[in-house]
Amino acid sequence: xxxxxxxxxxxxxxxxxxxxxxxxxxxxxxxxxxxxxxxxxxxxxxxxxxxxxxxxxxxxxxxxxxxxxxxxxxxxxxxxxxxxxxxxxxxxxxxxxxxxxxxxxxxxxxxxxxxxx
Amino acid sequence: xxxxxxxxxxxxxxxxxxxxxxxxxxxxxxxxxxxxxxxxxxxxxxxxxxxxxxxxxxxxxxxxxxxxxxxxxxxxxxxxxxxxxxxxxxxxxxxxxxxxxxxxxxxxxxxxxxxxx
Numbered sequence: 001x002x003x004x005x006x007x008x009x010x011x012x013x014x015x016x017x018x019x020x021x022x023x024x025x026x027x028x029x030x031x032x033x034x035x036x037x038x039x040x041x042x043x044x045x046x047x048x049x050x051x052x053x054x055x056x057x058x059x060x061x062x063x064x065x066x067x068x069x070x071x072x073x074x075x076x077x078x079x080x081x082x083x084x085x086x087x088x089x090x091x092x093x094x095x096x097x098x099x100x101x102x103x104x105x106x107x108x109x110x111x112x113x114x115x116x117x
Numbered sequence: 118x119x120x121x122x123x124x125x126x127x128x129x130x131x132x133x134x135x136x137x138x139x140x141x142x143x144x145x146x147x148x149x150x151x152x153x154x155x156x157x158x159x160x161x162x163x164x165x166x167x168x169x170x171x172x173x174x175x176x177x178x179x180x181x182x183x184x185x186x187x188x189x190x191x192x193x194x195x196x197x198x199x200x201x202x203x204x205x206x207x208x209x210x211x212x213x214x215x216x217x218x219x220x221x222x223x224x225x226x227x228x229x230x231x232x233x234x
Contacts, residue, residue: 104149106220107163110159
C-alpha cells in the first residue's frame with residue numbers, strides 16, 4: 001500500500017511569487033492535514049480537509065490556502081511568498097474517524113522543502 | 118503556557134539504557150495522544166498512539182498516559198544508537214467550536230535524543 005506522496009520534494013522561489021504543493025493521501029484515507037515545520041516554531045498545523053471541505057484551520061494568514069479534490073488529493077497554495085515562509089511543508093492523511101479511535105492516526109508524507117529567496 | 122510541552126533536551130543516554138521522554142498538555146478535553154520519531158531531514162514517523170489512562174507497550178517502547186495529571190510519556194528500553202532522533206509528542210486537542218478536531222494535531226517542540234555507544 002503506497003504511503004502519502006508529496007510533490008515536489010524541493011522548491012526554490014523568490015519573494016512575491018506563489019507556490020502550489022500537492023499531496024496524495026494513502027488509499028482510502030479521506031482526511032488530509034497540512035503542517036509547516038520550521039526550526040524556530042516547530043510543527044504547526046495549517047489546515048485540514050475532509051470530503052472536499054476545510055474542517056479545521058490553524059493560525060496562519062490568508063495567503064495560505066488549500067483545497068481537496070473528490071479523490072481526496074489535496075493542494076495547498078501560498079501566495080505572495082515571504083522569506084519567513086521557508087519551511088518544510090508536511091502533509092498527513094488519516095481515515096478520520098471519531099476522536100479516540102485509531103482511525104484518526106495521521107501518517108506523514110516526506111514533505112516539500114520550500115526555500116524563499 | 119504552551120498547549121503541548123515536552124521536557125527540555127537534548128537527552129543523551131548510553132546504549133542499553135532506558136530513555137524517558139515526557140510531555141504535558143493543557144487541554145483537559147484532549148482524547149488522543151501520539152509519539153512520533155523524526156530523523157534529521159526526514160518526516161515524522163508514528164511510534165505509538167494511546168487513548169486510555171495507563172501503559173501501552175509495543176516492543177521496546179512503552180507509552181504512559183495520565184489524563185488527571187495531563188501528561189503522557191514514552192519510555193524506550195534497551196536504547197540503541199538507531200533510536201537517536203527527535204521525538205515529538207502530539208495531542209489531538211479537544212473539539213473546536215464546530216465540534217470536530219479530528220484532523221488537527223498540536224505538537225510539542227520535540228526532544229532530541231542521542232544514544233551513544
